[in-house]
Amino acid sequence: MTRAHYDAIIVGGGHNGLVAAAYLARAGRKVLVLERRELVGGAAVSEQIFPGFTFSVYSYVVSLLRPEIIRDLDLPGHGLHILPLESTVTPMFNGDYLAGWSDHDLSRGELYRHSPRDADAYEEYGRLMHHMAQAVRPILAMLPPDPTSLSPRDLMGMLKFGKHMRGLGAEHFHALHKLMTMSAADFLDEWFETDVLKATKSASGVIGTFLGPRSPGTAYVLLHHYMGEIDGVFRAWGFAKGGTGGVSEAIAGAARGFGAEIRLNAPVAQVIVKNGRATGVALENGDEFEAPVVVSGLDPARSFLQLVEPKELPGEFTAAIRRYKFRGSSGKVNLALSELPNFTCLAGDDSRRTVLREAAWRGAFSISPSLDYVERAYDDAKYGEFSREPYMDIIIPSMIDPGMAPPGQHVMSIFVQYAPYNLTGGWTDARREAFGDAVINAIARFAPNIKSSILHRQVITPADIERVTGLTEGNIFQGELALHQLFFFRPAPAWARYATPLDGYWQCGSGTHPGGGIMGASGRLAALEILRRT
Amino acid sequence: MNDPLIPAPTTPRTQAPYDAVIIGAGLNGLTAAAYLARAGARVVVLERRATIGGSTTTEEFAPGFRADTCRHDAGWISPHLVRELDLEQHGLKLLATGARVVAPGADGGRLAFGAQGPVTESLRHHSPRDAARFPVFAARIAALCGFLEQLYAKPVPSPDASSRADLTTAAQLGLRFRGLGRRNMVELLRALPMSVAELLDDEFESPVLKGALATRGVLHLCQGPRAAATAFNFLHHQVGQHVGAIGASTVPLGGLGSLAQAIADSARAAGAEIRLDSPVARVLVLAGQAVGVVLESGEEIAARRVVSGVSPRHTFLELCDPSRLAPEFVRAVDNVRYRGAWAKVNLALDQLPALSAGDGDTGADSSRVRGIVVAPEMDYLERAYDDAKYGRVSANPWLDARIPTVDDPALAPNGKHVMSIHVQYSPYRLREGAWDSPAREALGDLVMATLERHVPGLTESVLHRQVLTPLDLEQTYALPEGHAYDGEMMLDQALFMRPVPACSHYRSPVPGLYVCGSGAHPGGAIAGGVGANAARAVLADRKG
Amino acid sequence: MLKQTPFHARTAPLCLGQNWRRWAGHFAASSYDLVHEREYHAIRNSAALLDVSPLYKYIVSGPDAARLLDRVVTRDVMAMAPGRVAYTTWCDSAGKVIDDGTVARLDDERFRLTSADPSFRWLHENAHSLRVAIEDVSDSTAALALQGPLARTILEHLIERPLADLGYFRLTTATARGVPVTISRTGFTGDLGYEIFVDAAHALPVWDALIDAGTPYRITPTGMLALDLARIEAGLMLADVDYVSAHKALIPAQTSSPYELNLGWTVKLNKDFFVGRDALAAENESGTAWRFVGINVEWEPLERLYAAVNLPPRLPTVAWRTSVPLYRGADQVGYATSGCWSPLLKQYIALAHLPADHASVGTPVEMEVTVEHHRKRAPARVTSTPFFNPARKRT
Known part of the structure; x- marks a missing residue:
């Protein structure tokens, strides 16, 4: 039995764990990362599922990877290259489409085709969202204060928070309030009349939630599209060269470069607690490692209900963690294709169409033809079924990074919502394939050649995500992105600052503030807080 | 007591302007009038209809049968209001009722609700675990509602406010x-944006309990129980109530109309005039200042201040000339969501409907059943909402039927009864068809068929049926899109956002024009709450 | 793909250097020749023909059309007779300029608004409860500007009737080779000039007819670079360049009121309600903090700055459109937003924002110039605009 000693042990080699490891190692700490699987990345992994075809198996786009992390850790030096997605095309039932391009004039012209008024509104909307993103950005970078505490640090934190809010001015404060409380559909109704535009935008507002676009609390996710811009990244949505595993590999490379040790195939069984403090971890094989700082990158349920004995944590805390909602609601379908999908809405031989089609293939396709379509997709999930006609966000990574597939062939990454974790009757192989069929049928309505061009198909349900990556209920964000699970509530009131009620035990996953997406902010903030306090 | 059907004598028009003219004799308009008159202001209330009360009205809908024809819940009747306006001296008699409301479950069982919420024995019959948990839940909710109560008693400070009064109120609220x-602070912050389904699922297992309670979370919303922030609506409807009671446990004798009547009498006693059949055509604005109103008859009534108890849309976009208002403000007013999603059916009954008591209910009042809630589980409500979401009437609607004659037999001829049914969801905007007579009758038939399953023989005992569609509610009671509160009670339309930030303190961008309808903070279901707050704002400006 | 104007089939072959820029989502020629000099001189000497189709154009019609526009813009639209055109600004409720453009009263209940930015939604938002129809005719209406001393002569040939009595900022209808056109005596050059509006479907015949009629008078297709020089000489500001629209400003400090843009004359406070009136009345009462002025950079000191490094002055023969600091003494007091070397006046001129107490004509200021990689300050004086104002513009 080995008993190596470290300054800090990170449980889980997901992107946040790796970011935390890199920052701690960069500060001179002796760091060990323990990853259960044979590769790092957690949900951000690239794997050759079929020979010659590489997939970002679970996650698929890099939206909000913090630029300061890219700079601090010199990730490009470790192979990171984020390539922009150029467009979003939404095919419509009437054979038309709505496209959003990275060029302002093109986007305006396209929207103008659907509604002149919306074309005007879109510019004003964009400016408002820019302001909102600016208002939210400092909050993302802020250690959440505990609003119920009277400690000077919390009071200062609340004061700072309050001052920031007041600094927004009445108009922007009210807009932010609306954004945080309204449904995406209602919020967009105040701006636009084009249904397919509202459908596509609001679909991005329901990602990661178990809510429909008409439910309050979905509007604020609309902001994510605008967050990147003000950080000096022109377009918010990007695709990492080599898939999202490329991001994980780059961060792991940086961590190793700073001296961190990363062990694969090393599942942690439990956190070792002595005299009320975490002193190390034990692997499933019995190996033990010691460290005064143990950081869990796993989700709150795994971190606190599985790795630690209940007696080591206050009852109020575990009760709060038990109430924390995961409700995984999305799945993923990965396809190896013999040819590109021919979306009928972009068919045509003239040069304009050809250019359009090429550009569209380099971007995303959103299967959100109408608001009702997305809402109906949710209706199915509400009653425990997967969406018969789901909302999908489709990209073709091989169009951006030709290394992802054999020459002339393609990989297609399909993010699918809704696929409830708690499927009535449970997920079985048959249900998985039925779900996959539903996805393909829904795409075939808009791109009929898809069926004949599939070489391989991988269908991933929330149950699969949970089984393989360990994410509870298959929630890719380590917990629903609902208002009552954000900021000082994430994951539990008074414990939103990466420390936990167990001395020496820390958390750094997406289940902590600010969470969500391949952002890395949780890992970075956690590491900085650990460095400040230990 | 004045008969609401006989218009108050109109005073001859005098040259001196009134201190305030109030548009609409709904509960809030009357309350504002009473407070203003008591403070010595010369006030006139102008009511479009021949009767006061607005949506809080008791009317004879069939010969000899009276019912709360529109809303049958006034929400919280605050003891402050009763005391400050001497409502008991002006004829208000609040009747504490022990009679039951029963909720049939999907499994054929029945859960009984009493004045204090679900009847413990009956709940125990459905789920011993829930029965044990309910008091803890109720205490927690009551604590949170206690805070809302404080929040509702004053103009809500805007978070970006800087005035001394605002900061003082904010500081007081902070202390409250x-x-x-600690625990309840967290609970409140956590609960507000939650769905009522999550709130209840966290606590309870009994489907019928959750179904019945969840109705309080979707009341007057075009949302289902799984929509976020319906927990806020749930809390809102529990303010001043016994947690878990279906409907107020104290009701005004003679119907809700007698509450309006008492407030009106209190206002008149203090010198306020109330003019019926006096629809206001527009607000008179001179040099940017509201200086009175013009009636549809052409009569001009001058006043130093105009206080509007009607909806923000009607006030600013119809009574005012929107082409003289800032476009940003017009846009905000235009964006207020109403989306009325309910209808009302009133029945004159030959006999008391045969409603059996709740399972396990052995209390003294167990056989006195004054209502039935058809919302057997949360999925039932959710599916009912799904229809409305796509512009259809719920195939299986949530019904909240009350028999006021159980406690107040005088509302009907001897031995006869009245049933008042809140129907949800019945959306104002139909995707197909319109709210015409066939649609109205189809809705009535649907309600009867739904109820008949739980109250056998009901249809046969109906002597008269009145069906009010959302369009009827709009046309008769001036409820915008049929919405009972002049605007959905959602977080984005609550507190400092209600009705729009530019008039959340009851003052509007038109100097001299105020809002006092339930479209303003704290909203509907708080009887006279807006009127009292608005009167304070008017009085503060009068001093200043 | 970028949009092509209705004249593209004619302008594209003329654009020798493929020197295009974007204007409101369209291809617009920066210059047709390889240098823009000849085009500039056509504006001041003969006649320049500019494709101004990318302008946003709206037809507002109906019984309340005048009321809507009167509510939106700062000029008094109710008082405009049919056949009149007015240059105007329009503001938000804070009295800050959203855009500037022209309002033309085509008849009693029919107006055309031209603007630099899209205005469809703003018009709609202001039309609540008004009986108006708002039609975006930006794409369906083609527009040409014929500017220069010979513009009238050419047009008279084209429409075969005299135009001498068409006054400044007046419009008339006519037919050009059978095509109905609207001609307004307006322009963006500060010279004698006209703008011609025609249905996009008939754009090309009108272009051809103009070229035919104008060739004997050396009519010259002209691009944006030449126009930029002319408009600076004329003291005409450009949205997005000289001021930031209130709808685009990221912070309040970026916005300007009409008074601050030297456009107080367009604000008619004595008319009925209009958007921003309260704020503008208050500003009119309390005084304006900023002014928009002309700046004339003094030649000799500038020459000396360059002489110090043994260079002749480098002059901006293409107008610049950046923010350039202006100093008085040690402090930066303001900034210039457009500037150029005027080929006609032989002066280095600029348009600038200065605080009111530094803005009276004759005030000496210094403008930042970069002389051989080093920042210097060139003495300059506040002047009145237009820098160039020929009598033929109005008579």
């Missing part, structure tokens, strides 16, 4: 918030 204690 701290006073909740």
Whole structure:
């Protein structure tokens, strides 16, 4: 039995764990990362599922990877290259489409085709969202204060928070309030009349939630599209060269470069607690490692209900963690294709169409033809079924990074919502394939050649995500992105600052503030807080 | 007591302007009038209809049968209001009722609700675990509602406010918030944006309990129980109530109309005039200042201040000339969501409907059943909402049927009864068809068929049926899109956002024009709450 | 793909250097020749023909059309007779300029608004409860500007009737080779000039007819670079360049009121309600903090700055459109937003924002110039605009 000693042990080699490891190692700490699987990345992994075809198996786009992390850790030096997605095309039932391009004039012209008024509104909307993103950005970078505490640090934190809010001015404060409380559909109704535009935008507002676009609390996710811009990244949505595993590999490379040790195939069984403090971890094989700082990158349920004995944590805390909602609601379908999908809405031989089609293939396709379509997709999930006609966000990574597939062939990454974790009757192989069929049928309505061009198909349900990556209920964000699970509530009131009620035990996953997406902010903030306090 | 059907004598028009003219004799308009008159202001209330009360009215809908024809819940009747306006001296008699409301479950069982919420024995019959948990839940909710009660008693400070009064109120509220204690502070912050389904699923297992309670979370919303922030609506409807009671446990004798009547009498006693059949055509604005109103008859009534108890849309976009208002403000007013999603059916009954008591209910009042809630589980409500979401009437609607004659037999001829049914969801905007007579009758038939399953023989005992569609509610009671509160009670339309930020303190961008309808903070279901707050704002400006 | 104007089939072959820029989502020629000099001189000497189709154009019609526009813009639209055109600004409720453009009263209940930015939604938002129809005719209406001393002569040939009595900022209808056109005596050059509006479907015949009629008078297709020089000489500001629209400003400090843009004359406070009136009345009462002025950079000191490094002055023969600091003494007091070397006046001129107490004509200021990689300050004086104002513009 080995008993190596470290300054800090990170449980889980997901992107946040790796970011935390890199920052701690960069500060001179002796760091060990323990990853259960044979590769790092957690949900951000690239794997050759079929020979010659590489997939970002679970996650698929890099939206909000913090630029300061890219700079601090010199990730490009470790192979990171984020390539922009150029467009979003939404095919419509009437054979038309709505496209959003990275060029302002093109986007305006396209929207103008659907509604002149919306074309005007879109510019004003964009400016408002820019302001909102600016208002939210400092909050993302802020250690959440505990609003119920009277400690000077919390009071200062609340004061700072309050001052920031007041600094927004009445108009922007009210807009932010609306954004945080309204449904995406209602919020967009105040701006636009084009249904397919509202459908596509609001679909991005329901990602990661178990809510429909008409439910309050979905509007604020609309902001994510605008967050990147003000950080000096022109377009918010990007695709990492080599898939999202490329991001994980780059961060792991940086961590190793700073001296961190990363062990694969090393599942942690439990956190070792002595005299009320975490002193190390034990692997499933019995190996033990010691460290005064143990950081869990796993989700709150795994971190606190599985790795630690209940007696080591206050009852109020575990009760709060038990109430924390995961409700995984999305799945993923990965396809190896013999040819590109021919979306009928972009068919045509003239040069304009050809250019359009090429550009569209380099971007995303959103299967959100109408608001009702997305809402109906949710209706199915509400009653425990997967969406018969789901909302999908489709990209073709091989169009951006030709290394992802054999020459002339393609990989297609399909993010699918809704696929409830708690499927009535449970997920079985048959249900998985039925779900996959539903996805393909829904795409075939808009791109009929898809069926004949599939070489391989991988269908991933929330149950699969949970089984393989360990994410509870298959929630890719380590917990629903609902208002009552954000900021000082994430994951539990008074414990939103990466420390936990167990001395020496820390958390750094997406289940902590600010969470969500391949952002890395949780890992970075956690590491900085650990460095400040230990 | 004045008969609401006989118009108050109109005073001859005098040259001196009134201190305030109030548009609409709904509960809030009357309350504002009473407070203003008591403070010595010369006030006139102008009511479009021949009767006061607005949506809080008791009317004879069939010969000899009276019912709360529109809303049958006034929400919280605050003891402050009763005391400050001497409502008991002006004829208000609040009747504490012990009679039951039963909720049939999907499994054929029945859960009984009494004045204090679900009847413990009956709940135990459905789920011993829930029965054990309910008091803890109720205490927690009551604590949170206690805070809301404080929040509702004053104009809500805007978070970006800088005035001394605002900061003082904010500081007081901050202290009250701290006073909740750590646990409840967290609970409140956590609960507001939650769905009522999550709130209840966290606590309870009994489907019928959850179904019945969840109705309080979707009341007057075009949302289902799984929509976020319906927990806020749930809390809102529990303010001043016994947690878990279906409907107020104290009701005004003679129907809700007698509450309006008492407030009106209180206002008149203090010198206020109330003019019926006096629809206001527009607000008179001179040099940017509201200086009175013009009636549809052409009569001009001059006043130093105009206080509007009607909806923000009607006030600013119809009574005012929107082409003289800032476009940003017009846009905000235009964006207020109403989306009325309910209808009302009133029945004159030959006999008391045969409603059996709740399972396990052995209390003294167990056989006195005054209502039935058809919302057997949360999925039932959710599916009912799904229809409305796509512009259809719920195939299986949530019904909240009350028999006021159980406690107040005088509302019907001897031995006869009245049933008043809140129907949800019945959306104002139909995707197909319109709210015409066939649609109205189809809705009535649907309600009867739904109820008949739980109240056998009901249809046969109906002597008269009145069906009010959302369009009827709009046309008769001036409820915008049929919405009972002049605007959905959602977080984005609550507090400092209600009705729009530019008039959340009751003053509007038109100097001299105020809002006092339930479209303003604290909203509907708080009887006279807006009127009282608005009167304070008017009085503060009068001094200043 | 970028949009092509209705004249593209004619302008594209003329654009020798493929020197295009974007204007409101369209291809617009920066210059047709390889240098823009000849085009500039056509504006001041003969006649320049500019494709101004990318302008946003709206037809507002109906019984309340005048009321809507009167509510939106700062000029008094109710008082405009049919056949009149007015240059105007329009503001938000804070009295800050959203855009500037022209309002033309085509008849009693029919107006055309031209603007630099899209205005469809703003018009709609202001039309609540008004009986108006708002039609975006930006794409369906083609527009040409014929500017220069010979513009009238050419047009008279084209429409075969005299135009001498068409006054400044007046419009008339006519037919050009059978095509109905609207001609307004307006322009963006500060010279004698006209703008011609025609249905996009008939754009090309009108272009051809103009070229035919104008060739004997050396009519010259002209691009944006030449126009930029002319408009600076004329003291005409450009949205997005000289001021930031209130709808685009990221912070309040970026916005300007009409008074601050030297456009107080367009604000008619004595008319009925209009958007921003309260704020503008208050500003009119309390005084304006900023002014928009002309700046004339003094030649000799500038020459000396360059002489110090043994260079002749480098002059901006293409107008610049950046923010350039202006100093008085040690402090930066303001900034210039457009500037150029005027080929006609032989002066280095600029348009600038200065605080009111530094803005009276004759005030000496210094403008930042970069002389051989080093920042210097060139003495300059506040002047009145237009820098160039020929009598033929109005008579």
